[in-house]
Amino acid sequence: xxEERRLALRExxxxxxxxxxxxxxxxxxxxxxxxxxxxxxxxxxxxxxxxDPDDSAELVVQLDRKEASEIxxxxxxxxxxxxxxxxxxxxxxxxxxRLSRSDAKVLSDLLAYPPDSxxxxxxxxxxxxxxxxxVEQAIARLRRLIEDAEPVHYAYAVDDRGHLQxxxxxxxxxxxxxxxxxxxxxxxxxISVPVDADAEDVARIFDKYDYSALPVVDDAQVLxxxxxxxxxxxxIRAEATEDIYGLAGVPSEEAVDSSWSRxxxxxxxxxxxxxxxxxxxAVVVGLFEAxxxxxxxxxxxxxxxxxQGGSAGMQTVTIITRGMALGELDRVKGWRLLVxxxxxxxxxxxxxxxxxGAVAYLWKGEFLLGLAVFLAMTLNMVIAGAxxxxxxxxxxxxxKDPALVSGIFLTTVTDVLGFGLMFVIAIxxxxxx
Numbered sequence: 001x002x003e004e005r006r007l008a009l010r011e012x013x014x015x016x017x018x019x020x021x022x023x024x025x026x027x028x029x030x031x032x033x034x035x036x037x038x039x040x041x042x043x044x045x046x047x048x049x050x051x052d053p054d055d056s057a058e059l060v061v062q063l064d065r066k067e068a069s070e071i072x073x074x075x076x077x078x079x080x081x082x083x084x085x086x087x088x089x090x091x092x093x094x095x096x097x098r099l100s101r102s103d104a105k106v107l108s109d110l111l112a113y114p115p116d117s118x119x120x121x122x123x124x125x126x127x128x129x130x131x132x133x134x135v136e137q138a139i140a141r142l143r144r145l146i147e148d149a150e151p152v153h154y155a156y157a158v159d160d161r162g163h164l165q166x167x168x169x170x171x172x173x174x175x176x177x178x179x180x181x182x183x184x185x186x187x188x189x190x191i192s193v194p195v196d197a198d199a200e201d202v203a204r205i206f207d208k209y210d211y212s213a214l215p216v217v218d219d220a221q222v223l224x225x226x227x228x229x230x231x232x233x234x235x236i237r238a239e240a241t242e243d244i245y246g247l248a249g250v251p252s253e254e255a256v257d258s259s260w261s262r263x264x265x266x267x268x269x270x271x272x273x274x275x276x277x278x279x280x281x282a283v284v285v286g287l288f289e290a291x292x293x294x295x296x297x298x299x300x301x302x303x304x305x306x307x308q309g310g311s312a313g314m315q316t317v318t319i320i321t322r323g324m325a326l327g328e329l330d331r332v333k334g335w336r337l338l339v340x341x342x343x344x345x346x347x348x349x350x351x352x353x354x355x356x357g358a359v360a361y362l363w364k365g366e367f368l369l370g371l372a373v374f375l376a377m378t379l380n381m382v383i384a385g386a387x388x389x390x391x392x393x394x395x396x397x398x399x400k401d402p403a404l405v406s407g408i409f410l411t412t413v414t415d416v417l418g419f420g421l422m423f424v425i426a427i428x429x430x431x432x433x
Contacts, residue, residue: 212229
């Protein structure tokens with residue numbers, strides 16, 4: 001039985017992602033004990049690198065500082081930096097002071113880059129190859145240094161001053177004559193990313209070209225590091241989560257296992273914002289209280305008009321926000337989409353408005369009431385479509401996240417106008433109102 005347990009543990013250790021999943025499921029005390037057990041077997045670094053940085057940081061804080069610094073030194077630099085960023089500054093500084101000078105410099109240099117930049121994503125553990133050597137020498141160098149570098153996807157050629165010269169296909173190197181020179185195999189038009197490039201832009205490059213790794217360079221084209229696809233997946237996941245949360249008015253900092261008090265602190269401000277916008281719509285209704293008293297059907301129909309406008313507008317906001325996230329939306333496309341959504345709003349408004357207007361007419365037998373509903377619905381759908389394009393564009397221009405606030409502003413517009421248009425048109429058309 002004991003032997004079977006040891007075998008099971010050995011197999012688990014060989015799958016760091018599974019170990020990370022186990023650590024997430026354990027209590028803090030149990031997870032700390034397991035990390036200590038893994039540390040004694042030199043197997044703690046990779047599972048911590050597989051965990052979310054905030055979760056791994058919570059575990060590291062519980063460890064002895066000497067033990068934590070040793071684990072940090074064995075982690076991939078990019079994962080170690082993500083973990084360090086989640087630690088209090090005093091703990092971060094203490095752990096860095098316990099590292100060797102070279103390890104501390106590597107991590108300190110990476111910490112200087114913004115987390116949402118190419119520099120913040122990259123690892124400096126690469127094996128640059130000078131063009132002057134042969135294939136045989138290059139392969140020997142890769143074999144000698146590969147244990148201290150990121151898993152090799154491509155080889156990168158540099159000149160004597162470290163400037164990126166191109167990419168070398170490992171397949172071409174394996175099939176070439178050992179005496180061949182690298183300059184005859186290098187692919188010169190290689191795509192690289194500047195160290196200050198935004199992480200979202202880097203993710204789009206990966207998505208567009210299906211690369212598994214990209215070299216990172218400075219302004220002088222000096223090779224600084226490499227970004228691998230697993231790092232970009234984290235960015236894509238974070239952006240998707242942020243957009244989904246934003247459309248629902250939920251801050252992206254909240255997670256499934258957030259405490260109720262933390263969730264309250266994060267959600268309550270946005271609920272108050274939504275409350276104030278709802279009160280604005282209620283004020284509009286209050287201004288037309290006498291009109292509602294004369295034609296009670298308006299109280300029922302105004303909700304339908306505002307609701308349909310909000311639904312149509314959110315369809316547009318979702319499409320626009322996604323286009324922004326994927327980098328598909330520029331200024332020219334923005335104007336085209338504004339025209340498109342306006343036309344779409346007219347078409348949807350006429351069709352939906354005619355349907356609701358017909359229902360109102362059949363319900364109350366009042367043609368002018370049906371016409372008022374038709375006109376209010378059409379106008380609100382047109383405005384909703386146009387605002388669904390304009391609001392995210394304006395919000396982005398102001399430097400805010402369109403996914404987080406566009407829905408709130410759109411709902412306010414469609415509610416206020418949906419109610420207001422219904423009452424104004426009814427007063428204009430219906431006799432005795």
